[in-house]
Amino acid sequence: MDILTANDKAGEYPESWYAASAGAPPQFAPTEGDCDVDVAIVGGGFTGLSTALHLAKAGREVLLLDAHRVGWGASGRNGGQLGSGQRRDQDELEDWLGLEHARVLWQIAEDAKAKVHALIAEHAIDCDYVPGILYTEMSARDTPSSHAYAEKLRTEYNYDAIEPVDNTASRQWVDSPRYAGGYVDWGAGHLHPLKLAFGLARAAAAAGVTVREQCRVNSLSGHKQGVVLDTARGQIRARKLVLACNGYLGNLQRSVSARVMPINNFIAATEPLGAEAAAQLIRDRVAVADAKFVINYFRLSADNRLLFGGGENYSYRFPSDIKAFVRRPMLDIFPQLADTRIDYAWGGTLGITARRAPYFARVGDHTLTASGYSGHGVALATYSGQLLSDALCGESAQFDALARVPCTPFPGGSALRWPLLVAAMTWYSLRDRLGF
DSSP: OOTTTSSSOTTOOOSOHHHHHHOOOOOOOOOOSOEEEEEEEEOOSHHHHHHHHHHHHTTOOEEEEOSSOTTOSGGGTSOOEEOSSOSSOHHHHHHHHOHHHHHHHHHHHHHHHHHHHHHHHHTTOOOOOEEEEEEEOSSGGGHHHHHHHHHHHHHHSOOOOEEEEOTTTHHHHBOOTTOOOEEEEEEEEEOOHHHHHHHHHHHHHHTTOEEESSOOEEEEEEETTEEEEEETTEEEEEEEEEEOOGGGOTTSSHHHHTTOEEEEEEEEEEOOOOHHHHHHHBGGGOEEEESOSSOOEEEEOTTSOEEEEOOOOOSSSOOSOHHHHHHHHHHHHOGGGTTOOEEEEEEEEEEEOTTSOOEEEEETTTEEEEEOOTTOHHHHHHHHHHHHHHHHTTOOHHHHHHHTSOOOOOTTHHHHHHHHHHHHHHHHHHHHHHTO
């Protein structure tokens, strides 16, 4: 199955609230013909756009290619949460990688948030940023461990932007009977991801990046001086290549796709709720992410809609009725919204790795890649542009720190990895439902 065309129309943004409200830039011309370029980038999401922008600022000649449109993939469809840390908690990283490496990864994540804020300010990107993410537990028995983790970050990582929430106060933050405490991270926040992507695209173009939309790369081959990219619109010879495709890579580079698996996620946007009802639903407009393995994540939009992400899907195909698909978990959390209209619902494909750590790597002598953000990519994918640019320009300390994180291929190769993932996800979703 072709993941780039399985669920979407070629060259068209999904019918999402993001696409309806973002204000897309004019389409970049899918220019024809062969060419030579210093650096080619495949993928026009946060990773590719940020890499292109940083390389152009460093004086490099850059060509960015996207099979559809800039921001078309996960970067323009996700939950918009700009979270702290890595996808895995610091205590897990310490046990796995050692204290020193875990601390380096924490600092990279802090730098990633700062980079997003800096890019927003530098390029005047109006993307509706709001501070605060509430991480909620599903059971009161888990609240002490949540508070202990918050205290660990405060005392061991000097991170004091966390406010613990006890079981009784939980309902004051989220008007739902399903949650029992957790903590608010005021150093994190949420934003309109497609507006951020469009802002990065405009900034990259202004810096001199050549962007080719609707220019799919069909195959790659190497030569002594670099990489050859074959497209339907011509052959591109690049001295350096950045693969920034995440869940949409397909079989373009098999050593990467063996480690980064595409999975689907879904979001619904309700009708506008009004300021008073929205304030009753979620206090202080924080984003929310719960502790289920197949998480629910949600927030309020600038026009007071509930943007709710949730639901499980074990097929490369999107459900035929995404609104109904997401309504089920939404009503489990907010039964009071039973009569609320859903105006938009959409799906997207993200990239995950076996241990939910990002995959940064050198692929041969001329290619770098960053992907596999596992649902935690708004900050790191954007910051990876700085790291990829730095590595191509000779400064690779933080890139190498991420590249040292082990990322083994999914077991079973392309034939078995999907059935094995389905089995694992089914087991964990059963644990969610049983409350383990």
